[in-house]
Amino acid sequence: MATVAILALQGAFAEHGRALDRLGADHFEIRQRSDLGKPFDALIIPGGESTVIGKLLMDLGLLSPLRDRIVKGLPVFGTCAGLIVLSKRVIGGTPSLATMDITARRNAYGRQLGSFHTEDRFGDLDKLPMTFIRAPCIDSVGDGVEVLSRVDGRIVAARQGRQLATAFHPELTDDLTVHRYFLEEIAGLRV
Amino acid sequence: MEKSRYELNKELAQMLKGGVIMDVTTPEQARIAEEAGAAAVMALERIPADIRAAGGVSRMSDPKMIKGIQDAVSIPVMAKCRIGHFVEAQILEALEIDYIDESEVLTPADDVYHIDKTQFKVPFVCGARDLGEALRRVSEGASMIRTKGEPGTGDVVQAVHHMRVMNSEIRKVQNMRADELYEEAKQLQVPVELVRYVHENGRLPVVNFAAGGVATPADAALMMQLGAEGVFVGSGIFRSGNPAKRAKAIVQAVTNYTDAKLLAEVSADLGQAMVGINAEEIKTIMAERGQ
Numbered sequence: 001m002a003t004v005a006i007l008a009l010q011g012a013f014a015e016h017g018r019a020l021d022r023l024g025a026d027h028f029e030i031r032q033r034s035d036l037g038k039p040f041d042a043l044i045i046p047g048g049e050s051t052v053i054g055k056l057l058m059d060l061g062l063l064s065p066l067r068d069r070i071v072k073g074l075p076v077f078g079t080c081a082g083l084i085v086l087s088k089r090v091i092g093g094t095p096s097l098a099t100m101d102i103t104a105r106r107n108a109y110g111r112q113l114g115s116f117h118t119e120d121r122f123g124d125l126d127k128l129p130m131t132f133i134r135a136p137c138i139d140s141v142g143d144g145v146e147v148l149s150r151v152d153g154r155i156v157a158a159r160q161g162r163q164l165a166t167a168f169h170p171e172l173t174d175d176l177t178v179h180r181y182f183l184e185e186i187a188g189l190r191v
Numbered sequence: 192m193e194k195s196r197y198e199l200n201k202e203l204a205q206m207l208k209g210g211v212i213m214d215v216t217t218p219e220q221a222r223i224a225e226e227a228g229a230a231a232v233m234a235l236e237r238i239p240a241d242i243r244a245a246g247g248v249s250r251m252s253d254p255k256m257i258k259g260i261q262d263a264v265s266i267p268v269m270a271k272c273r274i275g276h277f278v279e280a281q282i283l284e285a286l287e288i289d290y291i292d293e294s295e296v297l298t299p300a301d302d303v304y305h306i307d308k309t310q311f312k313v314p315f316v317c318g319a320r321d322l323g324e325a326l327r328r329v330s331e332g333a334s335m336i337r338t339k340g341e342p343g344t345g346d347v348v349q350a351v352h353h354m355r356v357m358n359s360e361i362r363k364v365q366n367m368r369a370d371e372l373y374e375e376a377k378q379l380q381v382p383v384e385l386v387r388y389v390h391e392n393g394r395l396p397v398v399n400f401a402a403g404g405v406a407t408p409a410d411a412a413l414m415m416q417l418g419a420e421g422v423f424v425g426s427g428i429f430r431s432g433n434p435a436k437r438a439k440a441i442v443q444a445v446t447n448y449t450d451a452k453l454l455a456e457v458s459a460d461l462g463q464a465m466v467g468i469n470a471e472e473i474k475t476i477m478a479e480r481g482q
Contacts, residue, residue, distance in 0.1 A: 049266050172202050
């Protein structure tokens with residue numbers, strides 16, 4: 001049975017838990033260093049405020065151990081703030097885990113009035129619903145990064161090895177495509 | 192499948208969960224708050240404790256001051272308008288504020304009507320003391336609720352009271368027979384659909400934060416253990432001896448609110464807490480503004 005850890009420092013972590021429940025994947029929350037003692041096969045970094053998550057990763061001593069595990073191949077999926085936390089370069093912010101060779105642009109769509117919902121393609125898959133809340137986008141990607149989605153010409157989902165990042169929030173919709181893609185295609189877990 | 196603006200606004204509140212929203216009066220304070228880990232800041236000219244001390248009429252903040260704070264930080268910026276003052280809300284929307292707090296901290300502009308929040312694109316958060324108030328605000332279009340507590344006191348007793356009342360009323364509705372919901376909706380003066388949502392889901396249809404009197408990491412963790420999904424801290428931070436350190440401690444307390452050892456660590460050596468006033472000793476009861 002696959003176990004997924006959800007980084008639960010701040011933000012919409014419970015929503016990812018509900019998506020995993022529906023896929024039948026076991027999960028638990030990481031709130032501090034002692035939680036890293038439990039075994040897990042994959043990690044999800046939720047939406048929220050990237051400044052808060054980045055700061056708490058540092059203050060709680062989670063930054064280096066998690067970075068080490070991701071660099072060694074731990075499958076990780078970051079949504080919105082999670083995308084920023086994974087990015088090596090951040091326009092309008094500070095890199096945190098910095099494990100993914102992408103450049104994130106914070107608040108790419110402006111303030112809350114710029115938040116929107118749309119449908120678009122994800123990789124080879126059909127169109128799926130995408131919710132952008134004060135979202136970032138990906139300005140550019142390095143070698144070895146596969147672009148999975150573009151919305152209005154902007155990159156909003158990408159994969160590098162076992163790392164997946166989306167600027168939108170699959171956990172806010174009923175559509176489980178992206179979570180299933182992460183667990184099956186990236187983490188190689190059966191659900 | 193076009194999602195409504197209201198859904199997007201409720202979803203922004205979901206992103207704020209597990210976070211601390213801090214009152215700030217200057218760009219400098221806003222930067223301190225962001226640096227300490229605030230999930231959002233509330234821009235206002237005077238913190239509730241000073242509003243209480245100064246007396247008189249308290250209104251929406253100067254747009255110039257709000258803009259200064261929007262320019263200073265990258266996190267969401269909220270601002271308050273008076274209860275029922277829909278023109279102040281229109282001005283805040285024109286400033287592209289991320290969330291409007293239709294707040295009892297300011298002097299109410301309307302003694303009967305709240306703002307019809309469905310007419311706005313920007314989201315609203317409103318205070319509530321019980322389930323009826325919370326659902327009335329949601330029916331008017333609020334996409335986030337907070338307890339009223341008693342602002343500017345540093346006394347958490349009213350926030351605790353409001354959170355306990357709300358959650359016990361939610362449990363009561365949850366356990367009702369389906370045919371009892373119509374009468375409950377009448378009692379609460381809200382549409383039956385909202386009561387049915389609470390019955391089926393055991394929670395409010397929107398995110399619910401604690402506010403009004405939170406002054407220490409222990410207060411914040413108390414509210415989280417009582418069921419708050421995040422915390423507003425008004426006067427408690429910049430009215431204390433070491434705002435940056437206290438703000439950071441409260442942020443950590445909200446993330447690890449059940450870990451007493453960690454709470455002990457972050458509560459140590461924070462300097463003087465907001466002195467505060469006993470909620471029983473005050474003359475102006477802000478929580479009674481707007482029912």
